[in-house]
Amino acid sequence: MAQARTRLWFLPTSPRSPDKIRPELTVLQEFEGGKWDKDAQAAFFKRIVSSGTYESAGRGPKEPDQPGRERVHRAPRSLGLVRAATGSTLEITTAGHALIDGYDPADLFLHQLLKLQFPSPNHDDRDYRELFWVKPFLEVLRLIGEVESISKFELQAFALALTDYRAFASVVADLRA
Numbered sequence: 001m002a003q004a005r006t007r008l009w010f011l012p013t014s015p016r017s018p019d020k021i022r023p024e025l026t027v028l029q030e031f032e033g034g035k036w037d038k039d040a041q042a043a044f045f046k047r048i049v050s051s052g053t054y055e056s057a058g059r060g061p062k063e064p065d066q067p068g069r070e071r072v073h074r075a076p077r078s079l080g081l082v083r084a085a086t087g088s089t090l091e092i093t094t095a096g097h098a099l100i101d102g103y104d105p106a107d108l109f110l111h112q113l114l115k116l117q118f119p120s121p122n123h124d125d126r127d128y129r130e131l132f133w134v135k136p137f138l139e140v141l142r143l144i145g146e147v148e149s150i151s152k153f154e155l156q157a158f159a160l161a162l163t164d165y166r167a168f169a170s171v172v173a174d175l176r177a
Helices: 018-031 038-051 065-073 094-100 105-115 126-131 136-147 152-159 165-176
Strands: none
Touching: 018 038, 018 094, 018 105, 038 065, 094 105, 105 136, 136 152, 136 165, 152 165
């Protein structure tokens, strides 16, 4: 019998700390306006390693383009700080430049999280576009407001599974059950 997969939204964790995004965007400026291909991704990764902003517990990767790509395509792109797709022109957005220029990171990240939505222009997978219809930060706030408090377990079990804002009432009912 086929098992149904639970769909969850998530926030990318590369780089693992938001504190690392600003220095890495600063390095990324050197590549802005150029073609964002494997060579640029590998050069970017080598540049962040040499700048001291990258910490590793072991040896470097066999293919340096992969971590270079992940450092841009995950959190920075999801948060709207860069526009980057392999083979296209790399662009740091107004929000990305504001972070580089010293805008308050807490305020900037709050604004970017408020705008975060699934699906986004970063999601071209048809299943993703059909199954997700949510602004996660706003729905978590709405969920907490509705039930007054939420534990870490409840957040994991219910909030992350709230992939469509139209299912909000059902999620609240399941949480209260």
